[in-house]
Amino acid sequence: MKAEIIAVGSELLTPDNVDTNSLLLTHQLNEAGCQVHLKTVVGDDRDDIARVLREALERSELIIFSGGLGPTEDDLTRNAVAAVLHRRLAIDEGLLEIIRQRFIARGFRMAKINEKQAEVIEGAEVLDNPFGTAPAMWIEEKGRCIVLLPGPPRELQTIFEMSVLPRIRLRSGGMRLVYKSFHVTGITESELDSQIAPIYTDYPQVRTTILAGTRHIAIRLYRWATGEEEPPDIIELSDRLQAALGNSLFSTKGEFMEEVIGSQLRQHGRTLAVAESCTAGMLGMHITRVPGSSDYFKGGILCYSNEAKIELCNVPPELIQKHGAVSAEVAEALACGVRNALHSSIGLSITGIAGPGGGTAEKPVGLVYIGISDGKHTESRHRIMPGERESIRERSTYLALSWLRRFLMRDTVSNP
Amino acid sequence: MKAEIIAVGSELLTPDNVDTNSLLLTHQLNEAGCQVHLKTVVGDDRDDIARVLREALERSELIIFSGGLGPTEDDLTRNAVAAVLHRRLAIDEGLLEIIRQRFIARGFRMAKINEKQAEVIEGAEVLDNPFGTAPAMWIEEKGRCIVLLPGPPRELQTIFEMSVLPRIRLRSGGMRLVYKSFHVTGITESELDSQIAPIYTDYPQVRTTILAGTRHIAIRLYRWATGEEEPPDIIELSDRLQAALGNSLFSTKGEFMEEVIGSQLRQHGRTLAVAESCTAGMLGMHITRVPGSSDYFKGGILCYSNEAKIELCNVPPELIQKHGAVSAEVAEALACGVRNALHSSIGLSITGIAGPGGGTAEKPVGLVYIGISDGKHTESRHRIMPGERESIRERSTYLALSWLRRFLMRDTVSNP
Numbered sequence: 001m002k003a004e005i006i007a008v009g010s011e012l013l014t015p016d017n018v019d020t021n022s023l024l025l026t027h028q029l030n031e032a033g034c035q036v037h038l039k040t041v042v043g044d045d046r047d048d049i050a051r052v053l054r055e056a057l058e059r060s061e062l063i064i065f066s067g068g069l070g071p072t073e074d075d076l077t078r079n080a081v082a083a084v085l086h087r088r089l090a091i092d093e094g095l096l097e098i099i100r101q102r103f104i105a106r107g108f109r110m111a112k113i114n115e116k117q118a119e120v121i122e123g124a125e126v127l128d129n130p131f132g133t134a135p136a137m138w139i140e141e142k143g144r145c146i147v148l149l150p151g152p153p154r155e156l157q158t159i160f161e162m163s164v165l166p167r168i169r170l171r172s173g174g175m176r177l178v179y180k181s182f183h184v185t186g187i188t189e190s191e192l193d194s195q196i197a198p199i200y201t202d203y204p205q206v207r208t209t210i211l212a213g214t215r216h217i218a219i220r221l222y223r224w225a226t227g228e229e230e231p232p233d234i235i236e237l238s239d240r241l242q243a244a245l246g247n248s249l250f251s252t253k254g255e256f257m258e259e260v261i262g263s264q265l266r267q268h269g270r271t272l273a274v275a276e277s278c279t280a281g282m283l284g285m286h287i288t289r290v291p292g293s294s295d296y297f298k299g300g301i302l303c304y305s306n307e308a309k310i311e312l313c314n315v316p317p318e319l320i321q322k323h324g325a326v327s328a329e330v331a332e333a334l335a336c337g338v339r340n341a342l343h344s345s346i347g348l349s350i351t352g353i354a355g356p357g358g359g360t361a362e363k364p365v366g367l368v369y370i371g372i373s374d375g376k377h378t379e380s381r382h383r384i385m386p387g388e389r390e391s392i393r394e395r396s397t398y399l400a401l402s403w404l405r406r407f408l409m410r411d412t413v414s415n416p
Numbered sequence: 417m418k419a420e421i422i423a424v425g426s427e428l429l430t431p432d433n434v435d436t437n438s439l440l441l442t443h444q445l446n447e448a449g450c451q452v453h454l455k456t457v458v459g460d461d462r463d464d465i466a467r468v469l470r471e472a473l474e475r476s477e478l479i480i481f482s483g484g485l486g487p488t489e490d491d492l493t494r495n496a497v498a499a500v501l502h503r504r505l506a507i508d509e510g511l512l513e514i515i516r517q518r519f520i521a522r523g524f525r526m527a528k529i530n531e532k533q534a535e536v537i538e539g540a541e542v543l544d545n546p547f548g549t550a551p552a553m554w555i556e557e558k559g560r561c562i563v564l565l566p567g568p569p570r571e572l573q574t575i576f577e578m579s580v581l582p583r584i585r586l587r588s589g590g591m592r593l594v595y596k597s598f599h600v601t602g603i604t605e606s607e608l609d610s611q612i613a614p615i616y617t618d619y620p621q622v623r624t625t626i627l628a629g630t631r632h633i634a635i636r637l638y639r640w641a642t643g644e645e646e647p648p649d650i651i652e653l654s655d656r657l658q659a660a661l662g663n664s665l666f667s668t669k670g671e672f673m674e675e676v677i678g679s680q681l682r683q684h685g686r687t688l689a690v691a692e693s694c695t696a697g698m699l700g701m702h703i704t705r706v707p708g709s710s711d712y713f714k715g716g717i718l719c720y721s722n723e724a725k726i727e728l729c730n731v732p733p734e735l736i737q738k739h740g741a742v743s744a745e746v747a748e749a750l751a752c753g754v755r756n757a758l759h760s761s762i763g764l765s766i767t768g769i770a771g772p773g774g775g776t777a778e779k780p781v782g783l784v785y786i787g788i789s790d791g792k793h794t795e796s797r798h799r800i801m802p803g804e805r806e807s808i809r810e811r812s813t814y815l816a817l818s819w820l821r822r823f824l825m826r827d828t829v830s831n832p
Contacts, residue, residue: 013452015443016627016636018434027431036429037464041455048453048475055471059464211432220432274718280704281697284718288696291772291805299724301717302690302700308715308758312728342724356707389707 001172003034004060006052008068008077009151010043021066021156028160032168033175033224034062044068049080057084057144062168067151069134071114077148078119085141087122091115095126099133124148127163131155138167145171174226180238182219183251185402192217192248196241203237214391215398216250216257250405257401258286258293264408265296265346270374272404273342274300275313275334277325277351278368282397298342303334303351313337313349326351326363331371331380339373347373348404350396354389368396372407417588419450420476422468424484424493425567426459437482437572444576448584449591449640450478460484465496473500473560478584483567485550487530493564494535494553501557503538507531511542515549540564543579547571554583561587590642596654598635599667601818605633612660619653630807631814632666632673666821673817674702674709680824681712681762688820689758690716691729691750693741693767694784698813714758719750719767729753729765742767742779747787747796755789763789764820766812770805784812788823 005026007019019041026036038060042048049068056063068077082089096118103110117133120126127136134150136159147164149156184192189212196219200208207222219241223234242249250260265272274283284300287293303309306325310317314337315330323329331351339347352368359365364384371380381403385392421442423435435457442452454476458464465484472479484493498505512534519526533549536542543552550566552575563580565572600608605628612635616624623638635657639650658665666676681688690699700716703709719725722741726733730753731746739745747767755763768784775781780800787796799815801808 011625013442013455014625015439015446018436018439020434023431023434026429030431037459037461038468039429039457043453045453051471051475052454055467059467209427209430276697276700278704279701280713281692281700281702281716281718284692284697284720285695285701285809286697288694288720289806294720297696297720299718299720299728300697301728302697302715304700304704304710304713304715305758312715312717312757341728342721390705393701 001034001061001168002059003029003036003062003064004038004040004056005036005064005066006049006056007039007041007066007151008044008049009041010045010074012041012067013043019066021151021153024153024157025064025066025160028165029062029064029168030177030222031179032165033172033177034168044074044076046076046080046083049076050084053081053084053146057141061143062145062147064147064149064164066149066156069117069136069148069150071111071116071133075116078121081139081146081148082121085121085139085146089119089121091118092120092126093118095120095135099135102133121148127159129155129159130162131158136163138164175224176226178221178223178225178230178234180221180234180252181254182241182245182249183255183257184217184219184245184248185250185257185398186406187217187248189217192219196244199240199244200237203233205231206234206237208237214394247406247409250402256289257398257405259290261287261401261405261408262290262293262296264405268408270345270408271296271298271343272346272348273298273338273344275303275309275338275347275349275371276300277303277309277334277349278354279350279352279393279397279400280304282393283348283350283400286397286401298344301338301341309334309337312341314340324363326353326367326369328369328371328380328382331369331382332373332378333371335371335373335380336375336378339375345374346404346407347371348400350400352385352392352396354392354396356389366392368392368399370396370400370403372404374407417450417477417584418475419445419452419478419480420454420456420472421452421480421482422465422472423455423457423482423567424460424465425457426461426490428457428483429459435482437567437569440569440573441480441482441576444581445478445480445584446593446638447595448581449588449593450584460490460492462492462496462499465492466500469497469500469562473557477559478561478563480563480565480580482565482572485533485552485564485566487527487532487549491532494537497555497562497564498537501537501555501562505535505537507534508536508542509534511536511551515551518549537564543575545571545575546578547574552579554580591640592642594637594639594641594646594650596637596650596668597670598654598657598661598665599671599673600633600635600661600664601666601673601814602822603633603664608633608635608664612657615656615660616653619649621647622650622653624653630810663822663825666818672705673814673821675706677703677817677821677824678706678709678712680821684824686761686824687712687714687759688762688764689714689754689760691719691725691754691763691765691787692716693719693725693750693765694770695766695768695809695813695816696720698809699764699766699816702813702817714760717754717757725750725753728757730756740779742769742783742785744785744787744796744798747785747798748789748794749787751787751789751796752791752794755791761790762820762823763787764816766816768801768808768812770808770812772805782808784808784815786812786816786819788820790823 124137334349335347355365540553750765771781
């Protein structure tokens with residue numbers, strides 16, 4: 001089914017807001033066998049909404065509106081749709097009573113203005129909205145389906161999943177999009193592409209995309225299919241990619257690196273502590289995004305000053321004097337020091353120059369050292385990160401996590 | 417001038433990508449006196465692109481395309497636009513030579529495929545693209561202006577500013593959008609609105625919007641104006657709002673809270689250290705987003721385990737035993753302890769239950785204590801944060817920053 005999405009709201013036409021509802025809708029529409037071929041954002045303007053709907057009716061089988069169903073003067077989706085379809089808009093007494101009860105249940109009286117929300121387009125099916133008073137509608141018109149959803153993401157999402165998706169699945173004849181995602185790290189986008197292009201080009205039915213982000217590279221496989229079973233070609237491609245990617249591949253389930261590391265640490269009964277200089281908390285924050293991370297994360301030290309490095313991480317002042325705070329020696333001393341200070345199995349450290357100031361010819365902005373120690377083995381690596389201050393800090397954080405994962409994978413790692 | 421933006425690219429119709437080029441374009445179009453009344457995202461499909469252009473020509477004076485100007489089969493913007501306007505598409509020999517030289521300058525030979533990028537629509541002005549080989553175009557058609565811009569943000573942005581904006585300004589008769597932004601904290605959105613609505617409704621020419629985010633609430637004022645001077649009504653409204661908002665207002669320049677705090681600390685020659693339990697680095701990370709924050713931020717302790725609270729922040733174990741790690745007593749002890757451990761003027765602490773596990777009837781998920789100490793005064797406050805784990809951690813971080821700002825504003829704060 002050819003679908004299009006129309007987001008209504010003048011706030012979506014300002015420099016500050018972008019329509020994100022359509023991403024979730026697209027994801028679920030794809031899985032239900034609908035391809036989104038067009039998206040429009042239109043302001044709270046009755047003529048513009050009507051015009052876009054008229055055009056949509058000429059090109060799409062499924063038209064999904066989000067927003068413009070509230071109680072105020074600005075909320076014009078209902079009116080515009082009714083006008084284009086030449087249908088009446090009338091108060092539905094049953095719905096009015098439901099809305100009134102919702103207000104009472106929350107301890108409010110319904111204001112007169114909210115009566116407007118009980119207006120239903122002639123012939124529309126009203127879709128239940130458990131989280132709000134704006135009623136959603138499903139309308140059929142000459143073989144086209146028109147869906148009106150409220151803008152607040154929680155309401156939109158719930159109604160879409162509960163009431164819209166089942167109706168769409170009925171109509172899409174069992175086609176669905178099979179989707180796989182691989183997360184890869186430690187390789188550049190072009191290296192990756194030249195490595196896997198000879199493989200994925202063998203499977204023309206599968207669309208393969210490579211998307212490089214700051215955190216990792218995602219390889220995505222999409223394939224239209226009927227029935228419940230996975231098509232053999234996408235299974236075969238997926239197996240071949242896994243074999244080719246080896247250690248670069250860290251998740252086939254869409255996990256983030258900190259989740260993978262959490263499983264590794266938990267599996268081996270190891271604990272972790274971090275010493276962060278230039279990232280000053282970003283590493284700890286990422287590790288603890290995972291619920292239950294207190295099982296293996298003992299804490300850390302934000303050693304933003306040399307004083308903190310010396311006093312809290314036990315780095316010898318001579319080491320800083322001789323090699324500088326951004327050096328392999330200090331990164332290793334920090335990893336050992338924080339491991340001891342927090343009695344953890346493993347210590348992980350970051351020290352670098354995030355800029356914009358502080359760089360020299362010898363040690364430029366972007367130079368970052370990462371240290372790891374498990375008490376028996378202590379090592380460090382460095383890299384010069386491109387980009388601005390925040391980007392340097394982010395890349396350093398992800399690289400530290402990535403190196404930690406490889407460290408944990410090695411046989412040489414032993415329990416303390 | 418009524419403008420609309422058409423983003424071309426099938427990748428913008430997947431669940432993973434959103435068109436962000438239009439945000440920058442909208443911002444600059446507004447300032448140049450153009451209102452964006454519609455945005456469309458269309459795939460790499462010649463018929464869809466052509467259809468959208470035909471509709472746009474009926475409703476908009478300025479039509480801006482982004483994307484679809486590359487050298488591959490998928491890049492169809494040029495062809496679709498030429499077809500709709502019934503104009504020829506022909507290789508421009510001068511442009512071809514420029515593109516060829518660009519490749520040579522980078523040490524490459526131009527591939528045959530790139531010749532397509534020298535194709536120019538009859539009657540179009542070619543706009544210089546200093547950062548790429550895709551040529552941008554300015555086309556006039558029956559009083560309408562059509563602009564073709566490449567998709568990569570850096571190219572789009574540069575061409576837009578260098579070549580498109582000046583042409584638009586010439587046509588928009590000197591109208592521009594005057595814009596002000598106020599950042600507010602420590603007040604709910606509805607409290608804020610009931611406080612300032614009686615003021616801003618006195619100025620019907622100024623559009624006032626209130627946008628609540630996790631970090632703060634932004635009040636934005638927009639007003640169309642001619643000439644260089646600010647209209648008196650927006651100045652008056654802005655003065656009245658500042659007076660009414662008092663201490664809730666923390667920036668009239670769009671600054672983030674951590675920047676304001678940085679200025680406060682630097683101004684008074686004070687230093688800061690943090691002890692973070694549930695946020696585990698998020699506070700430190702935010703404070704150090706500001707370049708030069710090492711002038712006043714000494715570091716911190718991620719006391720994710722009780723052990724770390726006791727050993728590194730010097731919290732008496734009895735205190736944890738008696739009151740629990742999430743308590744006013746421990747928050748205050750952490751603030752004092754980290755202040756001493758890092759020899760800073762001020763210690764700031766966060767301890768809370770981020771969930772999803774760990775909550776009890778007495779101490780539910782979302783309960784967060786924040787402690788502050790300057791050595792003479794030590795205090796704490798608590799709040800129950802709504803939302804999920806990450807949202808609780810973010811809100812706790814912003815609240816800690818907000819309370820620190822108010823603490824720093826008080827006369828009672830003295831240097832250590």
